[in-house]
Amino acid sequence: MKNTQQASGMPIHRYVPFHEQIKVDLPDRTWPNTRIERAPRWCAVDLRDGNQALIDPMDAERKLTMFKLLVDIGYKEIEVGFPSASQTDFDFVRTLIEGGHIPDDVTIQVLTQAREHLIRRTYESLEGCPRAIVHLYNSTSVLQREVVFRSDKQGIIDLALDGARLCRSLESVIPGTDITYEYSPESYTGTELEFARDICNAVVDVLAPVGSGKKVIVNLPATVEMATPNVYADSIEWMHRNLARREDIILSIHPHNDRGTGVAAAELGYMAGADRIEGCLFGNGERTGNVDLVTLGVNLFTQGIDPQIDFSDIDAIRRTVEYCNQIRVHERSPWGGDLVYTAFSGSHQDAIKKGLEAMERDAIASGTHMDDMVWSVPYLPVDPKDLGRSYEAIIRVNSQSGKGGVAYLLKVHQNLDLPRRLQMEFSKVVQQRTDSEGGEVSAASVWAIFQDEYLPVDDVEHGWGMLRLRGVSTSTLSDREVQLTAKLTKRGEDLEAVGVGNGPIDAFLHILADAGIEARLTDYVEHTLSAGADAQAASYIELEVDGASYWGVGIHGDITTASLKAIVSALNRSARNN
Ligand SMILES: CC(=O)SCCNC(=O)CCNC(=O)[C@H](O)C(C)(C)COP(=O)(O)OP(=O)(O)OC[C@H]1O[C@@H](n2cnc3c(N)ncnc32)[C@H](O)[C@@H]1OP(=O)(O)O
Numbered sequence: 378m379k380n381t382q383q384a385s386g387m388p389i390h391r392y393v394p395f396h397e398q399i400k401v402d403l404p405d406r407t408w409p410n411t412r413i414e415r416a417p418r419w420c421a422v423d424l425r426d427g428n429q430a431l432i433d434p435m436d437a438e439r440k441l442t443m444f445k446l447l448v449d450i451g452y453k454e455i456e457v458g459f460p461s462a463s464q465t466d467f468d469f470v471r472t473l474i475e476g477g478h479i480p481d482d483v484t485i486q487v488l489t490q491a492r493e494h495l496i497r498r499t500y501e502s503l504e505g506c507p508r509a510i511v512h513l514y515n516s517t518s519v520l521q522r523e524v525v526f527r528s529d530k531q532g533i534i535d536l537a538l539d540g541a542r543l544c545r546s547l548e549s550v551i552p553g554t555d556i557t558y559e560y561s562p563e564s565y566t567g568t569e570l571e572f573a574r575d576i577c578n579a580v581v582d583v584l585a586p587v588g589s590g591k592k593v594i595v596n597l598p599a600t601v602e603m604a605t606p607n608v609y610a611d612s613i614e615w616m617h618r619n620l621a622r623r624e625d626i627i628l629s630i631h632p633h634n635d636r637g638t639g640v641a642a643a644e645l646g647y648m649a650g651a652d653r654i655e656g657c658l659f660g661n662g663e664r665t666g667n668v669d670l671v672t673l674g675v676n677l678f679t680q681g682i683d684p685q686i687d688f689s690d691i692d693a694i695r696r697t698v699e700y701c702n703q704i705r706v707h708e709r710s711p712w713g714g715d716l717v718y719t720a721f722s723g724s725h726q727d728a729i730k731k732g733l734e735a736m737e738r739d740a741i742a743s744g745t746h747m748d749d750m751v752w753s754v755p756y757l758p759v760d761p762k763d764l765g766r767s768y769e770a771i772i773r774v775n776s777q778s779g780k781g782g783v784a785y786l787l788k789v790h791q792n793l794d795l796p797r798r799l800q801m802e803f804s805k806v807v808q809q810r811t812d813s814e815g816g817e818v819s820a821a822s823v824w825a826i827f828q829d830e831y832l833p834v835d836d837v838e839h840g841w842g843m844l845r846l847r848g849v850s851t852s853t854l855s856d857r858e859v860q861l862t863a864k865l866t867k868r869g870e871d872l873e874a875v876g877v878g879n880g881p882i883d884a885f886l887h888i889l890a891d892a893g894i895e896a897r898l899t900d901y902v903e904h905t906l907s908a909g910a911d912a913q914a915a916s917y918i919e920l921e922v923d924g925a926s927y928w929g930v931g932i933h934g935d936i937t938t939a940s941l942k943a944i945v946s947a948l949n950r951s952a953r954n955n
């Protein structure tokens with residue numbers, strides 16, 4: 378019956394808090410005080426746990442593509458399948474072995490349930506393999522013991538030990554293979570810790586008898602993520618402290634992401650004593666996925682820790698993963714999603730632009746290349762370039778954007794470094810467009826809007842300007858005086874006029890005043906657009922016309938002409954406005 382006292386009306390009475398199901402009691406936990414200082418041993422399980430969760434499991438070609446990707450970027454332990462489950466998986470293991478696809482520093486891992494026929498078939502699949510990890514599992518949780526196995530604890534231990542013993546006995550079938558064992562008490566998170574410890578201890582003693590010099594991987598999966606990640610970390614620290622023969626154990630974790638905290642669980646579990654992490658690229662895997670190896674790896678990188686995996690072309694990794702899994706990676710997926718380095722909002726864009734400019738200034742001042750500077754740009758925890766992403770998509774403009782974003786696009790794409798007040802003026806022009814038309818404005822559209830506003834074609838018939846500058850020449854009269862001759866077209870009428878001033882701009886304003894156009898110069902900024910003899914210059918001029926302020930822009934190979942064009946641009950805008 379519904380509890381009418383609670384607000385949501387959701388059937389909360391059907392769910393039991395985790396701490397009432399499994400006791401994880403570790404008041405003297407130490408993991409919160411530890412720091413991650415190096416990468417764990419990684420194992421990529423894309424070809425097994427990832428693959429078993431796909432709508433369309435990988436065919437041989439996609440499997441090989443995924444395997445090669447994992448090898449190329451640096452994974453040394455790769456779970457390649459469940460060879461006893463299907464002919465496809467079996468054949469793929471054979472292809473890897475017979476095709477010589479396994480590099481000397483890579484070990485393949487194969488999964489099997491603790492069931493006789495499956496274990497036998499697993500060993501068959503490994504014939505001729507120089508080294509392999511045989512991964513044996515059985516479920517141990519309270520719930521699975523009851524509903525799947527209908528067995529008591531001893532029955533489950535016996536099932537695991539029978540499997541482990543059979544594995545040992547089959548080593549003679551593949552004498553040339555150097556076998557490492559991995560044992561997983563599957564559904565570990567739903568298992569009492571003491572029972573998990575006891576079954577692992579018993580299995581380890583079979584798989585690596587005392588004195589054998591062998592190590593066993595004990596993998597503690599959050600098969601289903603059932604609690605907050607600190608609880609998982611407590612349980613890992615508990616096992617780390619309480620497993621017998623810890624020195625003979627490589628403690629591995631295998632988080633899933635049911636509660637959306639798989640990455641946190643992996644990081645905290647690693648802090649709590651794990652040596653190794655299993656996961657999948659971009660978090661593919663059962664239900665909400667396995668823990669995302671890309672996030673974990675790049676998280677380390679952003680702390681100045683070598684992830685041991687090469688993420689320098691993250692888009693290529695993403696494309697291959699999307700192809701193999703036939704599932705798209707979400708735009709917001711950490712580090713690799715399409716939009717994760719993009720700011721639309723004005724204040725973010727402003728801060729990013731300022732951060733990049735500050736780094737550029739510091740690089741020049743210290744004589745250091747930008748690529749060697751410590752990265753410090755607001756809102757961007759990593760330099761996208763380090764992951765093979767360009768700066769192009771960092772700033773994109775829509776109705777949420779401000780002057781910084783618009784100015785950034787003009788700077789990056791057109792080399793135009795707009796003065797601050799011009800940025801403010803132009804961003805209003807762009808915003809009028811985005812407000813009326815909605816959606817995103819591309820860099821090309823920003824440039825088109827800018828040209829239309831400030832650089833209309835010098836052709837009165839096709840452009841909208843009332844005034845056009847056709848030619849200009851100057852001569853120096855004295856130290857303080859310049860004479861300027863300007864050829865103009867004013868509302869279709871050609872005229873040639875001469876003016877004198879303390880510089881070309883002053884002289885031009887006098888010519889305009891004589892022609893009945895009054896304007897006062899209030900600001901002037903210029904810069905070159907490129908280096909070299911044919912360099913273009915950009916000039917930005919602010920005029921006061923009839924009490925209102927207008928910016929104008931001129932671009933030309935000759936800086937004087939650029940300035941005069943900027944004046945014409947401002948005047949045309951004032952005329953257009955009236
Ligand atoms: C958490 C994980 O990701 S574990 C990996 C899971 N991956 C997969 O299941 C993918 C591949 N699996 C398969 O292709 C098939 O399930 C197979 C080939 C392994 C087994 O197939 P089937 O024999 O038809 O069994 P089915 O798939 O129905 O599995 C259930 C049976 O396995 C038993 N079982 C399940 N896990 C285990 C285990 N770890 N050890 C022993 N027996 C187990 C169950 O008790 C049940 O037995 P029952 O039929 O006697 O009641």
Ligand SMILES: CC(C)C(=O)C(=O)O
Nearest residue numbers: 514561563564598600
């Ligand atoms: C086999 C085990 C490790 C597994 O995939 C899981 O528990 O999620």
